[in-house]
Amino acid sequence: MGTHGISGSRELFMGSDAFTVIKGCNCPVLTVPDTWNKTSFGKVLFPVQLKPGTFEKYFYARPIIEKNNSEIYILGLAERNKPRELKELASLVDKLKLQMHYDHVKFQSAFSPCTDFPEKVFQVAEEFSADLAIIAVNTDSSKTSKNIPFAQQLINHLKIPVLSIKPISHHIISDIQPEFMENGQEV
Template sequence: MFREIENILFPTDFSENASNALRVAVSVAKLHNAHLHLLHVTIPQYVSMIGEIPFGTTYDAWADLENINKQNLEDLAKSLRKKHRISVTIHTKIGYVADTIEKTTHQQDIDLIIMGTHGSSLFKDLLMGSNTYQTIKNAVCPVLTIPAEFKTNEFLNVLFPVRNEAGVDEKYHAISHLLRPKRSKVELLGVINFYDIESFDAVSAKAHELIIQMEDRGIETSYRNVYCNHIADFILEYAHFNQSDLLVINVNIDSDWKQHFLGTYAQKIVKNAKCPVLSIKPQIVSNATESQEVEQVNSIYPYEFILPPIVNI
C-alpha cells in the first residue's frame, strides 16, 4: 500500500523540458499539500565536455558553479512559494544525476519523483534519457516522467494496462492519489499475448478487482481485453489514439542485465510515450514476468489485434 504523497522530488537541469515538468510537480504538490524538493546536480564531466568550464578546473570552480545553481534554485523556490503558496526546499549537489536522485530520495523520505524525460540539447537529451532510465530502475518510490508534448496539469484520461504480472494492485494504489473523483476516467486495458491465451481469466479477474475499488471512490472506468503481439508498441499506439494524459506501467528489470537495464517493455514506453508515464516497480517480480519482457520481435503478426466489445462500468 502506498502512502499519501507528502514529499515530492523534482530534479531539474533548468531546461525548457524541465520547466514543463515543473508545472505538473507544482500541481500535484498543491493538490496534496505536499512538500516540494527541488534538486539540481552539477556534473563535472558534462560541464567540461560542452565547454562551459575548461578541463583542469579546480574544485573551487565547481563549488562556484554549484553556488550559482543554488542561487538559481533559491530564486525559483522563492517564486513558487509566493505564487503557489507551497512549501519548497532546494538541494544542490556535485556528482552523478541518478545516484544523487536515489540518495536524496532516501534522505528526504520522498513519496513521488517527477521529472522531464529529456534535456534541452542533443547531449542533454542523451544524458537525461539515460538518467531517467537509471532513476526509474533504482527508485524506491513511483517515478512520473513528463514529455515535452504534455501541456496540461491534470490526469483525467488514464490508461491502465493490465497484464498477467505481479504488482497490479501497487499500480492502482500509486495512481489513486493522482485521480480526481467524478472527473478522472480510467480505462483498464487487459493486454494478452496471442500465444498466452491462458492468461485471459487471470487478467480479467485482476481488472474486475480494480473496477470495484475505483467504483468505491467514484472513479469512472471502462474495461476491455486486447490480444496482440509487441505489447509495448500496441500500448503506445493505443494511448496516442485515445489521447490518454497518463499511462501507468509496471517496471521490471531486464532478466539478463539486472544491474544495468530496464526491461524492454518499460524502456520503450518511457522513451516514446507522448503522455506522462507513471512507473511503478513491483516489490516481487517473478521469472515468468521477466521473461515476458521479450517482445517476440520475430513474430509474423507484429500489430494484429482483436478487440472484444468495450464494457462501460
C-alpha cells in the same frame, strides 16, 4: 523527470537515463515529455499484464485519479497465443474493476490479445487521448521483440507523462477481495 523520444540505433544508447533512475528508485517516478503542456490528468491509461504490481500501482495513483476526477482506461495485455494467460488476466482486471467501482472511479476496459504490447499501448493512448500512463516497472523488466524492456519503450516513446511504479511485492495479487480494500489495506 523529463524524457524525449528516441528512435533507431540511438535508442540502445540514449534515453536510458530516465529508465535507469526509475529502476534504481524505491518511489514512483513521473516522467514528462518536454513537449507536454497540460497541468491535469483527466484521462489515465492503465495497462495491465500478469506481472506484479497491478494493485500497488493503482493504490499509489489513486490520489492523482481522485484529485483530477480522472477517467481510467484499463488495457489488459496478454499474448495472443496464450488463452490461459488471457483468462487469468480477465480475472485480475475484474478485481481491479471491482476496486475502482468501490472507489467510485470512472473507468472503461478492454483486452488486447497481441504480440507487440508497446505498440498497442501507443495506439490506445492516442485513441483514448490519454493525459497520463501508469505502469509498473518490474524487476524482471521483460523485453519485447525489440529486445528493449517494455517499460523503457513506454517511457521513451509515449507522448504523454508516464508514472512508473516499482512494486514492492513480487507476486501477482490474485486473491484480493477488492470490496474490502482501502488504500491497499484490508478493512
